[in-house]
């Protein structure tokens with residue numbers, strides 16, 4: 001906070017993803033209760049997809065599904081702008097509002113540092129856009145969901161302009177400064193073209209450079225993870241219209257890198273995915289056997305670690321700080 | 336034409352203490368005067384500078400007090416009379432040279448005037464620099480009224496020439512800045528001929544090289560003995576009262592005025608004797624013996640430290656066999672405080688306690704009423720930067736840059752208006768504050784603690800005058816030792832706090848002659864520091880520059896923030912912008928602002944309109960700098976070209 005604020009509970013407090021949150025109330029209010037699952041939140045279906053356009057894929061993180069969907073939504077006029085994440089100097093990400101469908105690809109690729117995208121959404125809304133889409137990490141999607149319940153007087157709440165949330169799967173994000181420190185001496189900033197975190201069994205982070213791939217052992221990376229990520233229960237961005245992550249395919253990680261897994265959660269999400277299919281913007285492949293189960297296990301593991309971290313921090317299993325110990329999903333992890 | 340030069344012999348003039356000192360110097364035929372500004376001393380050099388051309392004297396605002404003393408000493412070595420002036424904290428800066436000067440000795444009369452600030456009204460401390468006279472073994476004079484301020488100054492030059500050493504003359508705020516009647520003496524016509532002789536032997540005070548050497552110590556102590564001898568008959572040591580008083584007060588400086596008033600108010604003229612000493616170091620032993628023998632009880636009245644009190648007690652102990660055992664009252668016994676200024680009331684209270692006389696100093700009820708009345712119509716405002724002050728803008732950006740950086744960075748400060756940045760007016764940004772230039776030195780030290788795990792970014796601030804005064808060595812140190820911190824030079828184009836005296840960064844000197852201005856940014860660059868220059872009124876640019884320097888640049892970094900002081904002669908009373916608040920747009924107490932302008936930014940030009948529940952500009956106070964328009968999150972503060 002730049003300056004002390006003496007309002008007890010203003011908007012920051014109401015919308016912050018780490019202030020007390022009734023998850024069940026959000027799930028019930030924002031989604032079809034029939035779709036709610038404990039493991040993956042609202043769930044209408046799981047798909048494996050990639051952008052049909054080769055050049056979109058080659059500049060994307062994985063299969064380019066996110067880029068393709070956002071571009072489509074802008075082209076079709078479903079959105080008049082999209083809040084995406086670009087990188088400025090030294091890996092410092094920033095939220096940008098992109099209205100030109102051709103500009104979407106410039107913001108492709110994952111930046112493993114949290115970005116002020118909710119602020120960028122507010123700026124876009126103040127800037128006169130009426131149908132705004134946001135590509136969001138799970139915590140950003142949660143903040144936007146909290147805004148949708150409008151706990152505050154309407155003044156200055158622009159949430160009605162939010163038309164689409166594309167969530168990203170997320171294990172954790174890094175502190176910006178620590179990432180720079182981590183890479184110092186390992187790779188020249190200008191030579192880095194991307195990064196990724198392969199499935200957990202590889203226990204490393206990969207840094208792609210113009211001179212090849214560098215792998216950094218996970219144990220070296222983990223101290224740089226933002227503390228707040230420890231207390232995050234959400235791996236699949238449950239409070240979005242559809243969520244996108246990397247795929248798992250039987251051919252292994254190298255092949256999987258070119259695909260995405262998509263969870264559809266809402267009607268708006270389903271309609272966009274269907275549109276992408278009918279327009280040929282996305283390619284689909286069959287869901288490999290066992291993928292849904294693996295995803296559920298991974299998602300539940302994050303919830304389990306989150307509850308354990310919160311109990312440790314509060315010192316009591318009755319107290320999950322910002323979360324409700326009676327929550328129907330999280331309460332399973334309290335012994 | 337100034338009355339100080341115009342005023343004929345015999346003319347009575349209501350002079351400020353510092354004017355009296357300046358006139359005294361002129362009556363002594365001073366030829367060179369140098370100083371560094373500092374309240375309450377500045378008017379001495381200013382008044383002398385006013386008449387410099389006509390009086391054919393050389394006057395300068397030196398870069399710091401040590402150099403001021405050195406410049407004045409050179410004149411003395413060349414057989415001219417010279418004066419160096421400074422405030423008490425400046426004596427510390429000069430002390431390195433003074434220690435050497437005291438042993439090398441002087442030729443033309445040389446007087447060091449120190450104007451001190453008991454209660455630290457305009458200082459960061461109230462250090463009493465009289466101890467230097469004792470430690471460095473040169474004589475100390477303390478005028479007890481305005482006439483003496485003039486007469487004693489003139490005499491100090493004669494004394495200096497007689498003993499061939501520096502003489503220190505000490506004034507205090509209530510002497511320097513109060514006024515009283517002074518009868519002028521004659522202004523001499525001095526044909527000055529400066530020449531430095533050095534062909535004699537080392538020990539020849541008149542013709543040898545002037546150097547400080549240990550073997551001259553005996554000679555130096557002889558000079559001090561001679562001074563004590565001269566002081567035995569000095570007209571500046573006076574006694575008034577009965578031959579055998581019940582109580583003898585020994586006092587000096589403004590204590591003299593308070594004691595006279597107290598004795599008079601209590602009607603104690605027949606019971607209390609008052610020995611006022613003008614020559615407070617070395618004490619004249621025979622004079623003291625005579626007066627200590629008058630009575631058994633002695634009260635010593637002086638401001639701040641028990642300097643005279645302890646020296647008198649040493650003499651009394653040495654003379655005990657002859658004069659008997661005395662009972663002393665003063666600071667050690669608790670009657671006289673050793674902090675802050677004295678007042679007639681304090682002396683009255685001491686006399687009431689010691690002599691069992693009835694007197695109520697100020698009736699309690701009256702004091703309470705007067706206190707309440709004094710504040711009744713004053714705006715409820717903390718100590719704050721002036722409206723339109725560049726420092727508010729600078730510290731806004733510094734504060735925000737540090738918060739955005741997020742590593743608990745902090746600022747090391749020093750002395751100047753910007754010292755207030757420790758308070759909410761500077762967003763409580765500075766976290767250390769010591770001597771002039773110390774911010775940079777301390778920051779340079781903090782920045783070397785990385786090897787012990789300290790990763791907080793460090794900044795230092797200094798003013799433009801301070802930069803020349805004391806920052807340069809600290810910055811050299813930092814560059815050489817690769818100490819990574821950011822120095823922010825708050826360049827407001829003058830020694831603003833003390834009244835816009837010139838400094839080496841400006842194009843005119845004290846005598847209003849054109850002078851080459853030294854460029855701070857270029858100096859820092861030439862040292863090897865990474866340097867940026869911004870206008871602090873451009874908040875965004877300033878904050879970005881700070882974050883950039885903190886984050887990406889290693890080693891010593893300098894950001895020069897250039898914007899003249901709001902009270903500077905070039906800006907005074909001119910508004911750049913007409914400001915208003917669009918109260919429809921103002922978010923006021925709502926979330927998203929919560930009175931950012933009047934609660935946090937707090938320029939006195941912004942006020943809270945209780946009725947409309949929105950901010951408003953106080954047009955009388957607003958200086959029209961336009962900065963607040965850029966802090967308002969809703970764009971409600973509107974800036975229009977004036």
Ligand SMILES: Cc1cc2nc3c(=O)[nH]c(=O)nc-3n(C[C@H](O)[C@H](O)[C@H](O)COP(=O)(O)OP(=O)(O)OC[C@H]3O[C@@H](n4cnc5c(N)ncnc54)[C@H](O)[C@@H]3O)c2cc1C
Nearest residue numbers: 060061062063064065066067084085109111170171245246
């Ligand atoms: C911090 C982080 C952690 C992740 N962790 C996992 C994980 O553990 N498992 C997993 O399967 N997937 C994870 N992902 C998602 C994954 O990296 C891909 O973003 C996702 O598979 C979509 O791939 P794509 O090819 O469709 O992306 P692209 O088409 O390249 O599009 C990526 C989109 O993400 C946006 N974006 C990039 N960085 C950020 C950011 N920091 N915040 C918000 N938006 C951003 C871009 O603007 C762009 O629109 C993570 C992503 C991030 C940003």
Ligand code: SF4
Nearest residue numbers: 921922928930932967
């Ligand atoms: S900062 Fe702007 S919005 Fe906030 S109270 Fe002041 S004028 Fe109103």
Ligand code: SF4
Nearest residue numbers: 938940957958961963
């Ligand atoms: S313009 Fe704003 S900041 Fe400047 S003096 Fe006026 S009220 Fe103060």
